[in-house]
Amino acid sequence: MSAAWAGPDRFPVAVDAVLFGVSAGALKVLLIRRGAEPFLGRWALPGGFLRAGETLEQGVVRELAEEAGVRPDPLVQLGAFSAPGRDPRGPVLSVAFMGLVRVEDHVPHADTDAADAAWATMGALPPLAFDHAEVLKAGHERLLALTRSEPVGLNLLPEAFSLGALQALYEAILGRPLDKRNFRRKALASNLLRDTGLTQLGVAHRAARLYRFDAEAFANRGAGIFL
Amino acid sequence: MSAAWAGPDRFPVAVDAVLFGVSAGALKVLLIRRGAEPFLGRWALPGGFLRAGETLEQGVVRELAEEAGVRPDPLVQLGAFSAPGRDPRGPVLSVAFMGLVRVEDHVPHADTDAADAAWATMGALPPLAFDHAEVLKAGHERLLALTRSEPVGLNLLPEAFSLGALQALYEAILGRPLDKRNFRRKALASNLLRDTGLTQLGVAHRAARLYRFDAEAFANRGAGIFL
DNA sequence: GCAAAAGTGTTGGCACTACACCCATGA
């Protein structure tokens, strides 16, 4: 067993990310246009190959920093994809992640592997390389599930924000309108928001109170929900 | 790029399974005692290395057939684990699955890699090899989550079963008692059970009606729930 | 007749939905 045993088969491992952002009241996904074969010129999810000595999380964080200059928070694993033929180069295992990113933080720019990068609107997506359509679907489902059980998306807002802005964010993520009074009731009842005492400035209507997220209260209770 | 490029790093990929079963009213996990280094003699989750040419699902199904003679249904992916040092041999990626198995279907037997195999009771577990304690925790959480959203565990019952047996199964999985009247109301309201017209035989008390699971009704509605 | 499990309804609380109007502000 120690001499004749060549060791297990080895596989290239890719890490890919479904990065969501909100812009102009709509949910967006970050896509890159491939600058190399296979699928040259096709849109794809950002990602790359895992290197020896790094964990999956480290790998995807490195790739996203290199390829898109972003550091998503939260960043959760979706799972591993291994469908035969998903990569024409051969058997490549892909571990996918889903994350949220401020759209303003990302300055789309070309790269060695990425000829172009852009935020695509959910519901108006181009055809994607590899099995990325399937991965994106899994990411979207995960985002919706997570939104219903945790206060996701607060990182996308400024430090102090109005309840109107919070509601608009959730409406963009969920893709449907929410009832204002019910939303406010639940948001305030969650006990995760603290009134900063500040109000909006320079708006052409009544100034809204600004709140901040109470990270400590959140940590002490595990899971909270806004809607 | 075609000549100087040695290609991406390659990794051994392991597939491991958290297999749950119910026996004597308690939730059990299938463990094997390792018959090889590393962790010789330690208890571990069943699993093995992925081979070239197979998907992750195929790999874990093959390993479980070889190592334990079982074919779990359902079998769902938990995700990939890559913590540094999880395998002392070096960086090994592990993709974990969670599945349900009839305890009677598994005849524990030794194997080249497994010196022994046994059903361990949740809550009275031995120390585990690798990062399997963490994987098991993820599997348990997934089982509970799945149980709350889908009629999981029906495969563990015989073709025709009583509502009492169904309730006992769910109590074992969830690890807590359930209210009989509420459970029956929801189970029958789910429209996933059909009265077979049969009753129990040879019991020292009133004979229960026996039901069967209506797979067609389940397929037509996607997700149903019993409790 | 007794042990053991089957079978059966009602109630109160809570969470969710739907819904419409006045208020403050700047242009």
Place this chain on the structure above:
DNA sequence: TCATGGGTGTAGTGCCAACACTTTTGC
């Protein structure tokens, strides 16, 4: 004064949890 978003309460509905007794059967 008007346009724009901020801010507020109530009523109806449905789900869920809690709860105890009678029935059937075999021994």
